[in-house]
Amino acid sequence: MKKSFNYRIYSNIETIQKAEKWLNLCRQLYNNCLKERIIAYKEKKESISVYQQMEKLPHFKKAFPEYKHISSQTLQDVLQRLDKAYQNFFRRVKNGSEKAGFPRFKGYHRYDSFTLKQTGWKLNGKYFTVKNIGKFKIKLSRPIEGTIKTITISRNSSNKWLVCFSCDKVPLKPLPKTNKEIGVDMGCESFLTDSNGNKVNNPRFFKKSQRLLTGRQQKLSHKKKSSNLRNKARILVAKAHEKVFNQRKDFHFKIANQLLKENDIVYIEKLKLWKTFRNLNRSMRDVAWFGFFNILKAKAEEAGREVIEVPARNTSQICSNCGIIVLKDLSVRVHNCSCGLVIDRDYNSALNILRLGQSLQGAETLVSAMN
């Protein structure tokens, strides 16, 4: 299994400045190569491939000696990132997305990491060293597992430095079978409701942090552009963002672990992609959904569990007892059916998600058994 391990790293000003310099040079290379591709297309209708650009790298390093200390693998990775940006753009065009988003030139805050492969760095106890940059202190809060494939060094928006080890062949940690399955409804009112009738509320700290964030954003908006005070205010906003992000992540991990510990299969409603975020509540719900879903899936893989997305087909309207449709808009929180079933709206959805998931699952097993 593939997995990433992230740690914060610390160093003196001199080393940090060197790392900053690498970032800047990588960013300039990125922007120049983007420019080269754009010009070639505008003037000669030619597309330049990532391989053509890679071939020129040794030449480029000779012409610009400031690049000579940066490993070739790191520079190749810059070109691959640009190529990926192009591929994503073409994919969006092909899919007919409204905003295809042509690859952009990267400003200072928009290019924040560089990558090394197996060489050019060393991890030795409390220290992490990058050749031609220097030594960082690192605290391995949890051990690195598997085989390290690449490392990525990044500066986050509050100017903290981090290293990410991307590993392969990370051993699985299967959990014992429970012979239980569960359906999960993700909501706006409560974070989730499961098919056993349990609810997990949105924790209050989200709101508290949101308030802090809004306050700091207002202060930032009153600061003069490109002033020192503005930069300080910007870092405070970034720190508030970070706090919300980390709290939300910890919360998602906790919920995911609990669901997977108790169940072999988790059925979860497939997220409908809304074309426009008409209201904030909904967009925030979607952000939370994606974050939670990704964690749930990654944790499930590690634990040998299954997470199955179930298409949302009237899951909130169908009666989980008799199957008829009981129309209700979002403000109606109780499902009240003529068959006598009166239960919480989200609980009813979770029961439908479980049943629908199990029946789809059963159909699939039948088809594969017939083939």
Ligand SMILES: [Zn+2]
């Ligand atoms: Zn009913």
